[in-house]
Amino acid sequence: DAGITQSPRHKVTETGTPVTLRCHQTENHRYMYWYRQDPGHGLRLIHYSYGVKDTDKGEVSDGYSVSRSKTEDFLLTLESATSSQTSVYFCAISWGVGSNTGELFFGEGSRLTVL
Amino acid sequence: AQSVSQHNHHVILSEAASLELGCNYSYGGTVNLFWYVQYPGQHLQLLLKYFSGDPLVKGIKGFEAEFIKSKFSFNLRKPSVQWSDTAEYFCAVTYSGSARQLTFGSGTQLTVLP
Numbered sequence: 668d669a670g671i672t673q674s675p676r677h678k679v680t681e682t683g684t685p686v687t688l689r690c691h692q693t694e695n696h697r698y699m700y701w702y703r704q705d706p707g708h709g710l711r712l713i714h715y716s717y718g719v720k721d722t723d724k725g726e727v728s729d730g731y732s733v734s735r736s737k738t739e740d741f742l743l744t745l746e747s748a749t750s751s752q753t754s755v756y757f758c759a760i761s762w763g764v765g766s767n768t769g770e771l772f773f774g775e776g777s778r779l780t781v782l
Numbered sequence: 783a784q785s786v787s788q789h790n791h792h793v794i795l796s797e798a799a800s801l802e803l804g805c806n807y808s809y810g811g812t813v814n815l816f817w818y819v820q821y822p823g824q825h826l827q828l829l830l831k832y833f834s835g836d837p838l839v840k841g842i843k844g845f846e847a848e849f850i851k852s853k854f855s856f857n858l859r860k861p862s863v864q865w866s867d868t869a870e871y872f873c874a875v876t877y878s879g880s881a882r883q884l885t886f887g888s889g890t891q892l893t894v895l896p
Contacts, residue, residue, distance in 0.1 A: 700884075707888055710874075712883055715883065770816065773827075
């Protein structure tokens, strides 16, 4: 395993509430990513980070924010959850330090249900 | 925008049948190509990858893929599938212009009947 832990693994919340998902890695890798997985859409990139305090938007970033204050932690926040954000969220890290190889290792996923 | 297409959404095979899953990408420049597999209830795992060199790439569990640049394709193959290959398969690509991002196809669900 690549030493990636996501928490919580399952969460049910109500529309309009804030939600934070945490990704923790023990591998000291520079690149960290948040994807969401939905049927028929595969995985879509929400945000990614290429270093502490360095983040950028992905394909589906609206309604999400991220923070990375330490190398090992990458937080995904839904400021006001909506039903369309019901999904499975995967964190990933990249071994390709500085090389952008694209090879990713994934966490176990966090299943979020917004009622 | 660059995209990855997997035209087979659900494939059903019997054990020992041969498998070929299609993957096409839209970008004409330099790409790195990947196949990931997701077994039921699990996270994605790398199956194989292509960066350069021999266009025929061999991965784990007897899978292979062939990069055909002229067709913008990277099809996944296995000569004889097993029940344990039942999973969802995702093709993914990194484009030279956005090398920090990995773009995924929508996935192909493979069901192997015993």
